[in-house]
Amino acid sequence: MFNNLISPSAIAVIGASPDRSKIGHAVLQNLVNQGFHGKIYPINPSCDEILGLKCYTEISSVPGKVDLAVIALPAKLAPSVLQECIKQDVEFVIIVAGGFSELGEEGRKLEDSLKEKLKGTRTRLIGPNTVGIIFPHSKVNTALTPGERIWFPGEGQIGFISQSGALGLLIMDSLAENGTGISGFVNIGNRADIDEDDLMEMFLEHDETRSIVAYLESISNGEKFFRTVRDVNMKKPVTILKTGRTSEASAAASFHTGALATDDRVLDGILRQAGVVRAYSEVELLDFGRALAYARPLEGKRIAVLTTAGGVGVLTTDLLTTEDSRPALSMARFSQEEIGQLKEHALPIASLNNPIDLTADGSTQSYASILEILAESGNVDGIIAYALPQTPKIDTSVIGPIVNAARKKTVVVGVIGNRLTRDLMVDLEKAKIPAYPSVPRTVSAMKALYLRRMYLRRLSNDH
Numbered sequence: 001m002f003n004n005l006i007s008p009s010a011i012a013v014i015g016a017s018p019d020r021s022k023i024g025h026a027v028l029q030n031l032v033n034q035g036f037h038g039k040i041y042p043i044n045p046s047c048d049e050i051l052g053l054k055c056y057t058e059i060s061s062v063p064g065k066v067d068l069a070v071i072a073l074p075a076k077l078a079p080s081v082l083q084e085c086i087k088q089d090v091e092f093v094i095i096v097a098g099g100f101s102e103l104g105e106e107g108r109k110l111e112d113s114l115k116e117k118l119k120g121t122r123t124r125l126i127g128p129n130t131v132g133i134i135f136p137h138s139k140v141n142t143a144l145t146p147g148e149r150i151w152f153p154g155e156g157q158i159g160f161i162s163q164s165g166a167l168g169l170l171i172m173d174s175l176a177e178n179g180t181g182i183s184g185f186v187n188i189g190n191r192a193d194i195d196e197d198d199l200m201e202m203f204l205e206h207d208e209t210r211s212i213v214a215y216l217e218s219i220s221n222g223e224k225f226f227r228t229v230r231d232v233n234m235k236k237p238v239t240i241l242k243t244g245r246t247s248e249a250s251a252a253a254s255f256h257t258g259a260l261a262t263d264d265r266v267l268d269g270i271l272r273q274a275g276v277v278r279a280y281s282e283v284e285l286l287d288f289g290r291a292l293a294y295a296r297p298l299e300g301k302r303i304a305v306l307t308t309a310g311g312v313g314v315l316t317t318d319l320l321t322t323e324d325s326r327p328a329l330s331m332a333r334f335s336q337e338e339i340g341q342l343k344e345h346a347l348p349i350a351s352l353n354n355p356i357d358l359t360a361d362g363s364t365q366s367y368a369s370i371l372e373i374l375a376e377s378g379n380v381d382g383i384i385a386y387a388l389p390q391t392p393k394i395d396t397s398v399i400g401p402i403v404n405a406a407r408k409k410t411v412v413v414g415v416i417g418n419r420l421t422r423d424l425m426v427d428l429e430k431a432k433i434p435a436y437p438s439v440p441r442t443v444s445a446m447k448a449l450y451l452r453r454m455y456l457r458r459l460s461n462d463h
Contacts, residue, residue, distance in 0.1 A: 102190060
C-alpha cells in the first residue's frame, strides 16, 4: 500500500528552484545528495535545468509516471497543484507549505479544499505543513532543510513518525551525530489525509523497521488510534512521546499544528492497555526505540551490573531498584559457586557483590571473563555493563565480549564521558548494542525492555 512512498521510482519536485535560499532548492538538493536511484523531475516553468536535471513546465509535461510529488509552493497555490497531481494519477503528494488549519478559520477552509479534492481518488497526501520524509534504505530524502545545516541519519531499524517537523529534524541531527540510523522518517504535519495510524501500519509492514517511535501532539481519532497501536504493538514494539499533557501545553500544541490535544489521562490508559512504552522526552523516545530495536525483551527483574567505577554501580543500583514512572527491578544474587568463578577473574580489591566493581585497575580480559559468567548465569536476567575507557586497562576491545553476552542475555551498555567515549558509542551502535551516555538513560532503557516482556507475557496469557 505504501511501497511507492517508501521506495518510489520517480519523484517530481513542484516549485524546484535554482535559488539556494528556497525550499524547492533544498528538497531537490537533498534528493540528489542522498543518491536517489529513481528519476527526479524538477517542475519550474522558468528554468531549463536545475542541478543538472532537466526542468518541466508542469507535472502533466513529465514524460513518465510519477509516484511521489513534493509541492514546494505557497499554501494558496497548493489546492490547484494538488488537483493537477490527481489528474496525473500521482499516488503520493507531500505539501510542504504551512498556512492551513494551524492559522485559524481561513487556513482551515484552505485545508478542507485539499480534503475535498482527494475524495474518491487514489492519491494520498502527507501534510500540509510538513518538513517531508526520509527513507535511507531507498535513498529518499525530501527534507526542506539544506544538507549543510543538518546531518541526516543513515540506514537503521527505527521507524520515526513525528507531528512536529522541526523537532523531528533536530532529533535526527543528534541521531546522525552518534551514528544511529533510521528505517524511515515521516513528518505528518496537519494530517489532512495520512495520519499516525496509517504510518504505524506502514512501518509494521516495512521489513527494515524493528521498532516504531512517534512524537505526537494530538490524536486524530482516539478509537482508531487505540485499535491501531494495539494491533501494531503486538508485532513490533511502539514507543510514543505525547505532549500536551497540561492545559498550557495543549494550547501550545493546538497553535502549532491546528489540532486539538487528547485528554492525557485517557491516552495514558490507552497506552497502558495496548502495552506501549511511553516516553516523556525526545531523549527517551529514541533511547527506548533503539533498545527495543536492538535488544531482546528482559525476561525477568534480576539485573547484574558490571563496572570499573564504584560510584556508577551505586547510582545504578539506586535507580534500578526505585519505583518511578517505571517499575523497580532487582539486583541479581549470585550463588556461592558463581562468586567463586568471579573471584578467579578479578583482583582481590574488586567488589563482587552485585554491582560488580572491578575498580580502575580492572582489565579488558577480566571484564570479558566476568561478562561471560554473567551471561551464562541462571540467576541473571539482564546485564548493565559500563564500558569506561577512561580506566587504563579498558579499551575498545570490550565490544567483542559485550556482543557475545548480548547473544545470551539482555544487555544494555553505559558509556559515560566525552572525548574517549564517542568512538566507543559509535562502534556499539554499529554492533546494534543499545548504549547510553548516562546512568539514568541506561537504567531507563533496561526498564523499557522489561515493560516489553511483561506486555508480551500478558498477551500470551490472554490468548
